[in-house]
Amino acid sequence: MKLLVVFMLAAFPLSCYAGAGCQELQRVIDSAIDPTVSVTKYQEMMIPYDSFVFTMNAVGDMKECFLKQSNETLANVKVMMETIYNSAQCEGY
Numbered sequence: 001m002k003l004l005v006v007f008m009l010a011a012f013p014l015s016c017y018a019g020a021g022c023q024e025l026q027r028v029i030d031s032a033i034d035p036t037v038s039v040t041k042y043q044e045m046m047i048p049y050d051s052f053v054f055t056m057n058a059v060g061d062m063k064e065c066f067l068k069q070s071n072e073t074l075a076n077v078k079v080m081m082e083t084i085y086n087s088a089q090c091e092g093y
Helices: 002-011 023-033 039-046 053-067 071-085
Strands: none
Touching: 023 039, 023 053, 023 071, 039 053
């Protein structure tokens, strides 16, 4: 499951848009990491982007992975995302 989380997080900042002003994507990432957002609430938030049952199940599984992590791990994920946004590869965006 941790590998799934890593792949999902790696896919989010494609072309570094999240750290360059895409507020919707930033909200999705922040909500995924936020332990106070429930699986159901997260799935509801994702409906405007894709409402297929298969996708909603995958989104729920991903969010559940985050809910099972410690606060320290979640804080490290936030640091990792900021590191990606501030990387040399994202500099041009």
